[in-house]
Amino acid sequence: MNFINKNIVIILSLVLSYAIIHSTAEYLPDVIESLSGVHVEEGFFSKYRFPVAILALLLFPIISRLKRKLDLYRGDT
DSSP, rough: HHHHTHHHHHHHHHHHHHHHHHHHHHHHHHHHHHHHHHOOTTTTHHHHHHHHHHHHHHHHHHHHHHHHHHHHTTTTO
16 A cells, blocks of 8 residues: 555556547547647557657646645645
8 A cells, every 4th residue: 555655646647648648549640730740640649658658757747746735735744
């Protein structure tokens, strides 16, 4: 249980990023192509795990801040 408490932010960011990528994988190539003009192959986001890792790293500080704020409200140190 102590392992999960210490690494809950990492676990949550990975799960959330995988859910976001998995649910929007079919729309993301069109969005990227319309925004940047770069063509991304159709199954890129569902085939490779690299986008999941990048999104998890981007979500990590946000979830970490939220966890710290929630711990302060609960009174944990």
